[in-house]
Amino acid sequence: MADKQHKFVLDESEMPTHWYNVTADFPTPPPPPLHPGTHEPVGPDDLAPLFPIELIMQEVSSERYVKIPEAVRDVYKQWRPSPLYRAHEWEKKLGTTARIYYKYEGVSPAGSHKVNTSVPQVYYNSLHGVRRLTTETGAGQWGTALSYACALFGIECEVWQVGISYDTKPQRRTLIEVFGGQVHRSPSRMTQAGLQFPEDHTGSLGIAISEAVEVAAGAEDTKYSLGSVLNHVLLHQTIIGEEALLQLAKAGEDKVDMVIGCAGGGSNFAGLAFPFLRGKLAGDSDPRIIAVEPTSCPTLTKGEYRYDFGDTVGMTPLLKMYTLGHDFVPSPIHAGGLRYHGMAPLVSHAVHEGWVEASAIDQHECFSAALEFARTEGFVPAPESSHALAQARREALAATESGTEPVIVVGLSGHGLLELNAYAEFMTDHLADDTFSAEAAADALAHTPQI
Numbered sequence: 290m291a292d293k294q295h296k297f298v299l300d301e302s303e304m305p306t307h308w309y310n311v312t313a314d315f316p317t318p319p320p321p322p323l324h325p326g327t328h329e330p331v332g333p334d335d336l337a338p339l340f341p342i343e344l345i346m347q348e349v350s351s352e353r354y355v356k357i358p359e360a361v362r363d364v365y366k367q368w369r370p371s372p373l374y375r376a377h378e379w380e381k382k383l384g385t386t387a388r389i390y391y392k393y394e395g396v397s398p399a400g401s402h403k404v405n406t407s408v409p410q411v412y413y414n415s416l417h418g419v420r421r422l423t424t425e426t427g428a429g430q431w432g433t434a435l436s437y438a439c440a441l442f443g444i445e446c447e448v449w450q451v452g453i454s455y456d457t458k459p460q461r462r463t464l465i466e467v468f469g470g471q472v473h474r475s476p477s478r479m480t481q482a483g484l485q486f487p488e489d490h491t492g493s494l495g496i497a498i499s500e501a502v503e504v505a506a507g508a509e510d511t512k513y514s515l516g517s518v519l520n521h522v523l524l525h526q527t528i529i530g531e532e533a534l535l536q537l538a539k540a541g542e543d544k545v546d547m548v549i550g551c552a553g554g555g556s557n558f559a560g561l562a563f564p565f566l567r568g569k570l571a572g573d574s575d576p577r578i579i580a581v582e583p584t585s586c587p588t589l590t591k592g593e594y595r596y597d598f599g600d601t602v603g604m605t606p607l608l609k610m611y612t613l614g615h616d617f618v619p620s621p622i623h624a625g626g627l628r629y630h631g632m633a634p635l636v637s638h639a640v641h642e643g644w645v646e647a648s649a650i651d652q653h654e655c656f657s658a659a660l661e662f663a664r665t666e667g668f669v670p671a672p673e674s675s676h677a678l679a680q681a682r683r684e685a686l687a688a689t690e691s692g693t694e695p696v697i698v699v700g701l702s703g704h705g706l707l708e709l710n711a712y713a714e715f716m717t718d719h720l721a722d723d724t725f726s727a728e729a730a731a732d733a734l735a736h737t738p739q740i
């Protein structure tokens with residue numbers, strides 16, 4: 290192995306040409322989405338008011354590889370291939386026998402992995418003369434990513450931002466506006482979905498999705514864009530793991546023991562993990578693959594695997610997924626992107642079938658790991674990404690105790706430079722404890738449709 294090499298980079302010419310579709314390799318197929326009225330599997334026609342045909346076909350595709358369009362590859366090259374780092378300094382601080390690598394998506398224009406899917410989504414919409422895209426955003430990362438991609442392809446972007454994040458993260462809102470997008474606080478007074486909640490409600494991703502879907506469904510020239518959860522979104526993110534595999538080979542690692550990512554709707558986790566899962570499904574390798582969520586929104590660890598709506602009001606198709614109930618509203622933690630009641634059906638399927646593990650960690654432990662990471666590796670992690678780091682730290686310390694030398698690959702999905710108020714709260718001991726109400730989740734689950 291190279292001596293003390295920190296970064297493993299790929300040339301633009303080495304950037305993967307295809308996204309990987311894990312559906313092709315699962316031994317049992319994931320259950321299909323169902324129409325909310327008929328409870329029959331949804332067809333392309335049901336999705337046509339919201340998405341362009343290319344994305345609908347990707348949603349239902351069982352092809353193993355999907356070619357990345359040239360126009361998308363061209364934009365990707367603004368920041369891709371993203372670097373893979375060996376965390377030498379953090380390892381030293383931890384005194385660990387583990388070798389830790391992190392794949393850093395914070396180098397993108399929007400500061401997170403989200404542009405990996407906003408660019409192809411906007412590109413496909415641009416082929417059909419769509420005038421405007423609507424979407425939801427939590428912390429603001431997805432809204433920023435969509436706004437940037439819309440600016441490139443000349444499409445208007447309208448974003449419903451979760452109320453608590455709108456109130457506490459004004460800089461994210463400004464960044465969305467810098468790229469040309471328009472931002473509304475959710476719940477807004479502009480939609481029937483929003484009007485079901487008081488104006489000062491803290492909001493949730495589920496409510497914001499309902500608002501954005503309602504507006505798109507009601508306008509001929511407008512479509513909707515989702516930043517996570519659906520199969521096509523996860524597909525676009527697999528460029529992360531495909532690159533990481535090439536970079537680990539350059540680092541001289543032929544065996545990976547653990548792959549760790551944070552999971553809100555599941556997209557960055559799946560993007561990193563699914564190319565590694567391919568080897569595991571084929572029996573060629575056997576890494577532990579771990580999805581990490583907040584204890585205040587423990588979808589995978591405390592939710593139920595069943596059909597539920599993707600949004601709060603109940604407008605989307607029914608998805609078979611781990612869920613806390615579509616009207617469950619998580620407590621307002623800083624990792625806004627992890628406050629989602631459900632989980633991507635493909636990630637849920639992988640967990641349910643035993644291919645992927647799940648873990649829940651509270652935000653104090655996450656910020657403590659993030660601070661240690663920032664003080665050694667120099668990057669300030671997004672609060673969402675800090676969940677993956679906290680799990681990696683647990684595993685690295687356990688390795689030292691057991692005298693093993695695992696190779697750990699962690700997804701650092703974004704930077705936290707616009708989340709410094711969260712760091713300030715942590716450093717001044719003002720960070721709230723995570724709360725999770727099992728009763729509220731049981732109550733919300735009681736409202737999920739019986740299939």
Ligand SMILES: Cc1ncc(COP(=O)(O)O)c(C=O)c1O
Nearest residue numbers: 430517553554555556557626703
């Ligand atoms: C930096 C970052 N990481 C992770 C997430 C969680 O989303 P997902 O689970 O789809 O990757 C978000 C969502 O906003 C995010 O901004």
